[in-house]
Amino acid sequence: xxxxxxxxxxxxxxxxxxxxxxxxxxxxxxxxxxxxxxxxxxxxxxxxxxxxxxxxxxxxxxxxxxxxxxxxxxxxxxxxxxxxxxxxxxxxxxxxxxxxxxxxxxxxxxxxxxxxxxxxxxxxxxxxxxxxxxxxxxxxxxxxxxxxxxxxxxxxxxxxxxxxxxxxxxxxxxxxxxxxxxxxxxxxxxxxxxxxxxxxxxxxxxxxxxxxxxxxxxxxxxxxxxxxxxxxxxxxxxxxxxxxxxxxxxxxxxxxxxxxxxxxxxxxxxxx
Amino acid sequence: xxxxxxxxxxxxxxxxxxxxxxxxxxxxxxxxxxxxxxxxxxxxxxxxxxxxxxxxxxxxxxxxxxxxxxxxxxxxxxxxxxxxxxxxxxxxxxxxxxxxxxxxxxxxxxxxxxxxxxxxxxxxxxxxxxxxxxxxxxxxxxxxxxxxxxxxxxxxxxxxxxxxxxxxxxxxxxxxxxxxxxxxxxxxxxxxxxxxxxxxxxxxxxxxxxxxxxxxxxxxxxxxxxxxxxxxxxxxxxxxxxxxxxxxxxxxxxxxxxxxxxxxxxxxxxxxxxxxxxxxxxxxxxxxxxxxxxxxxxxxxxxxxxxxxxxxxxxxxxxxxxxxxxxxxxxxxxxxxxxxxxxxxxxxxxxxxxxxxxxxxxxxxxxxxxxxxxxxxxxxxxxxxxxxxxxxxxxxxxxxxxxxxxxxxxxxxxxxxx
Ligand SMILES: Cc1ncc(COP(=O)(O)O)c(C=O)c1O
Numbered sequence: 001x002x003x004x005x006x007x008x009x010x011x012x013x014x015x016x017x018x019x020x021x022x023x024x025x026x027x028x029x030x031x032x033x034x035x036x037x038x039x040x041x042x043x044x045x046x047x048x049x050x051x052x053x054x055x056x057x058x059x060x061x062x063x064x065x066x067x068x069x070x071x072x073x074x075x076x077x078x079x080x081x082x083x084x085x086x087x088x089x090x091x092x093x094x095x096x097x098x099x100x101x102x103x104x105x106x107x108x109x110x111x112x113x114x115x116x117x118x119x120x121x122x123x124x125x126x127x128x129x130x131x132x133x134x135x136x137x138x139x140x141x142x143x144x145x146x147x148x149x150x151x152x153x154x155x156x157x158x159x160x161x162x163x164x165x166x167x168x169x170x171x172x173x174x175x176x177x178x179x180x181x182x183x184x185x186x187x188x189x190x191x192x193x194x195x196x197x198x199x200x201x202x203x204x205x206x207x208x209x210x211x212x213x214x215x216x217x218x219x220x221x222x223x224x225x226x227x228x229x230x231x232x233x234x235x236x237x238x239x240x241x242x243x244x245x246x247x248x249x250x251x252x253x254x255x256x257x258x259x260x261x262x263x264x265x266x267x268x269x270x271x272x
Numbered sequence: 273x274x275x276x277x278x279x280x281x282x283x284x285x286x287x288x289x290x291x292x293x294x295x296x297x298x299x300x301x302x303x304x305x306x307x308x309x310x311x312x313x314x315x316x317x318x319x320x321x322x323x324x325x326x327x328x329x330x331x332x333x334x335x336x337x338x339x340x341x342x343x344x345x346x347x348x349x350x351x352x353x354x355x356x357x358x359x360x361x362x363x364x365x366x367x368x369x370x371x372x373x374x375x376x377x378x379x380x381x382x383x384x385x386x387x388x389x390x391x392x393x394x395x396x397x398x399x400x401x402x403x404x405x406x407x408x409x410x411x412x413x414x415x416x417x418x419x420x421x422x423x424x425x426x427x428x429x430x431x432x433x434x435x436x437x438x439x440x441x442x443x444x445x446x447x448x449x450x451x452x453x454x455x456x457x458x459x460x461x462x463x464x465x466x467x468x469x470x471x472x473x474x475x476x477x478x479x480x481x482x483x484x485x486x487x488x489x490x491x492x493x494x495x496x497x498x499x500x501x502x503x504x505x506x507x508x509x510x511x512x513x514x515x516x517x518x519x520x521x522x523x524x525x526x527x528x529x530x531x532x533x534x535x536x537x538x539x540x541x542x543x544x545x546x547x548x549x550x551x552x553x554x555x556x557x558x559x560x561x562x563x564x565x566x567x568x569x570x571x572x573x574x575x576x577x578x579x580x581x582x583x584x585x586x587x588x589x590x591x592x593x594x595x596x597x598x599x600x601x602x603x604x605x606x607x608x609x610x611x612x613x614x615x616x617x618x619x620x621x622x623x624x625x626x627x628x629x630x631x632x633x634x635x636x637x638x639x640x641x642x643x644x645x646x647x648x649x650x651x652x653x654x655x656x657x658x659x660x661x662x663x664x665x666x667x668x669x670x671x672x673x674x675x676x677x678x679x680x681x682x683x684x685x686x687x688x689x690x
Contacts, residue, residue, distance in 0.1 A: 058450070058456075058459050060459050060466070061463075061466065074580055079580070080578060104298055105564050105565045105566065105573075105579040105581070106580070107579070109564065109576075109579030130300055131299055132298060133301055133304050154300065154301040155301060158303075158304075158305045160305060167301070178302060181468070182467040183463045183467065186467070
């Protein structure tokens, strides 16, 4: 399936006039088993795409909530291998697109071609490497392309017109637009502007563009969607909800937040 | 699967920003345009005569350059009483720079550049606090606000430098995440930079990080080696057999090596062995690390089999870092430079010896370079069949380390009187 699964998902949502809801979870937080349960809950409650976050010791693009979750996850045995295993188990239960979300050093340690093979075998559809700009990792990109695995590119508010073609070169699946100059979990993202930028990038690239960073609930999700972005990513808010819930209640808290986001996105009335 | 095995497809060689297979620019997309801007500014501004003239003026009249070259006969005889392995020993005195270490060369250059780029704010990471003090100093003299990230462990063990930074008007932010040392300070500085990239210059303190930092910092530090070479030729009539420097991120070492890279001079970097390489509690990324990506650069790092960065250990805050600048990784791989190690204990003993024989209290970072002189002299003299002539980069003074040095001194006194 791979890239095709992503493409089918976005076409179907577009036909229904819906915005994709993308759930990010740090795999291994608070435990690998609970991550599996939370991820499954997210998919069953209405997330369209799942991002499986690989914990890394030095997550420089992440804010304090996800950084702390990664720290705990590593101590609980979380790593790239565990994330692949969670993906494999989820694939037995869901046919929705799943993307691995990782920093580059765990990829290098695992082996680039080995990862492409293992990700494909686990039923993943794409990989997003936060700290791998298009100038780097050519071999990895080539291997992924051969395996029909989407390497999801990032675009940022600082990305100028001069860089855009390089970012889009060979891009498949979707593009991740970072809403703000900042780290994950920021409360101050200019989301309406990000939604407009995503829409414009969509028109130029012909690919679905999703917006992430700073979307913590239905109101903000709708603000982005109203501008025409094809998807919204919710990460820190889910990780925070997991952290706040009592053991045994975590999957439920994820399902509740996803359901609220889904309802917010699917409401057809105007946006404040 | 270890990280030292070559990865699948070799990256094309001689790419800009690469030293062999090392270097590059591994950061989030948000920062790439800022790095491109900095790269252009490096070419167009820093290399231009006007900037060079202004910066040289600062180095001469503010920093106090050129720094002296001191001949250290008493120390040489203490290390090798008969003069069989160690002939001459020369010290390049970066401790006599304003603020007490080589770090000021780089900080002044970068803050001057930031000012020309119209940046309104300076941030830095610091380990020993020397780079933090240097950046706070440069920001003060150029009238820019400055914030310095410093691991909470280092805030404690380098307290005098925290006081200096605050006195200079900088805000010191204690970093409580991870190992609470230099690596985590750099993480936090990168997070700040990604957030404030449009207004802020990140003054990286070593020849590490994403391109163009390793090149920029080397350019700003090569004054050390350029001066040393001229002084050595004038004073001793010839080049030394080898030059020696301690290696944290690698800025004083690359600054010292630069002038000798194309000469028939051996290059020795000294890494921190902490409690011993075999204990795993060390900071020797070159000697005992593997290939990986840390803080924006593909280089030699300390990481486990999952690719998680391993916390480094060294008594010296400035060497307590699990990576190294990419050019050192390339120099090690090509064999052009050699890297050896010195332990916490050896560094403390060396600091004591240098103080007693030469009247210089050196930084704990620098003490590692001194601690390796004996083994380096042995190696070089053996291969040459005559006593070695060595030049060492005395990267900084030890005032900041007095509490640690004192504790060691007292425990020694107790041992000898017991
Ligand atoms: C005196 C001194 N020497 C050396 C170092 C290590 O840094 P580098 O390897 O970049 O010279 C430091 C770092 O704080 C320092 O303060």
